[in-house]
Amino acid sequence: MENNKPVFAAFNPPQLLFPSINYPNMQRFFPTAFFSILIGTLLVSQSIFAFGDTTFKSVASTNAKVSLIGKPLTVSNVIFPALFEDEAEESLAYIEKFSVNRRAYLMRTYARSKKFFPKAHVILKKYNVPTEYAVLLALESAFNPNAVSKAGAVGYWQIMDDVAREYGMRIIEDQHKLKAKPKATAKSTAAAKSTIKKKPSVDDRKNFSVSTHTAAKYLKARMRNLDNNWLLIAASYNWGVGNIWNAMERSGKSHPTFWDIKDQLPAETRAYVMNFIALNVIFKNYEKFLNNSLFLKEEKQNKQLLEAEKDAVAIGR
Numbered sequence: 001m002e003n004n005k006p007v008f009a010a011f012n013p014p015q016l017l018f019p020s021i022n023y024p025n026m027q028r029f030f031p032t033a034f035f036s037i038l039i040g041t042l043l044v045s046q047s048i049f050a051f052g053d054t055t056f057k058s059v060a061s062t063n064a065k066v067s068l069i070g071k072p073l074t075v076s077n078v079i080f081p082a083l084f085e086d087e088a089e090e091s092l093a094y095i096e097k098f099s100v101n102r103r104a105y106l107m108r109t110y111a112r113s114k115k116f117f118p119k120a121h122v123i124l125k126k127y128n129v130p131t132e133y134a135v136l137l138a139l140e141s142a143f144n145p146n147a148v149s150k151a152g153a154v155g156y157w158q159i160m161d162d163v164a165r166e167y168g169m170r171i172i173e174d175q176h177k178l179k180a181k182p183k184a185t186a187k188s189t190a191a192a193k194s195t196i197k198k199k200p201s202v203d204d205r206k207n208f209s210v211s212t213h214t215a216a217k218y219l220k221a222r223m224r225n226l227d228n229n230w231l232l233i234a235a236s237y238n239w240g241v242g243n244i245w246n247a248m249e250r251s252g253k254s255h256p257t258f259w260d261i262k263d264q265l266p267a268e269t270r271a272y273v274m275n276f277i278a279l280n281v282i283f284k285n286y287e288k289f290l291n292n293s294l295f296l297k298e299e300k301q302n303k304q305l306l307e308a309e310k311d312a313v314a315i316g317r
Contacts, residue, residue, distance in 0.1 A: 077295050081284050083132045083230050084277055090259055091277045096296040098278040099289060106282055106289070109138045113283070116143055116156075120212050127216040129223070130230065135279040136215070136237060139272060145206040155205030157215040167214045169204035231258035231273050235265060238272040 078095075080088050099106065113134075120134040140158040141147035153160050164171055204210040222233045225241055235258060236244045247261040262270050288294035 077288065077293075078281060078285055081132055081280050083130050084280060087231070087277055091274065091281075092296055094274050095278045095281050098275070099282055099294065099296065106279075109142070109279070110283060110286060112143050113138060116208070119208065123209070123212045124216050124219075127220045129216050129219045132230070132276075132280045133215075133219055133234070135276060135283070136234070138279060139275055145208065154203060156208055156211045157205070159205045159211060159214060159218075163218065164205055164214070167217060169210065169214055170202045171204070172202040227255070229257065231276075232261075234276045235269050235273050239266065239269040 076092070078092070084091070116137055117131075117134045120137060121131040124131050124133060137143055137156055140153075141156050143156065145156055147156075147158065148154050149158055151160065154164075159169070161171060204214070219233060219237070222236050222241060226232045226236060226244065232244055232248075244261075247264040248256045250264060251260045253260055258273060262273075265273075282289050282294075285294050
């Protein structure tokens with residue numbers, strides 16, 4: 001490229017291809033031929049771009065196509081549950097990453113949910129609570145009735161002792177009473193065992209029906225407390241409604257959303273709410289997810305690609 005000679009000085013007649021043929025005018029032929037080919041190519045290009053609008057519309061209405069500018073153009077085909085339609089722009093990137101990185105977890109959770117979600121939906125509907133909150137079962141306990149958190153929450157819905165008692169749930173632990181003599185012998189130990197009195201343990205938090213009714217009542221109360229803001233309600237289930245109120249007040253807004261206060265929330269609570277959205281969206285589109293035909297490209301990215309397509313077509317004209 002540093003050579004200052006004219007471009008066509010580098011061209012030599014291809015006599016090696018046809019050594020027996022002499023082309024005395026070949027040096028003059030090559031520049032003329034080159035320009036002829038170039039002009040022809042431009043004319044063909046014009047005819048291609050003349051159909052640019054048609055091609056563009058076809059690409060924009062289908063999935064997994066290749067755009068005119070050579071970049072992949074994927075139109076999102078994800079269907080959001082009505083509860084989360086307003087959260088699409090903020091959450092699509094997270095859902096896309098979650099669907100890839102947690103694929104095995106999602107498949108396992110979906111399989112387990114078939115046993116519990118139908119029953120949970122019936123109970124939630126009874127209290128006019130959106131059925132989307134059934135996925136909290138997966139987030140809280142992974143459907144394990146014996147799950148116990150570090151904070152002491154128990155059961156399917158991970159309900160704390162004070163909340164359980166507030167809602168009238170029974171929590172009765174095993175009670176052992178042992179009367180033993182100061183000096184234990186084989187005989188006295190055997191006698192002592194006979195004096196053990198046991199009460200059967202009862203914990204309604206491990207009962208699916210009872211605990212789901214309680215969770216529905218709790219969520220219904222949060223709907224009133226948090227003005228039916230679905231994401232803040234989910235956040236309050238994880239972090240406590242008092243903490244959410246404080247974060248809302250600190251935001252300085254009259255009606256703050258989850259997105260307004262998310263930076264004030266613990267990382268666990270932020271992830272909890274995003275997973276709440278992700279599970280619902282992916283389960284809503286589960287067949288497409290399972291078949292690897294679920295496209296979750298962000299709307300902003302789509303718009304940028306479509307604008308680039310329009311520019312390419314306009315330039316061609």
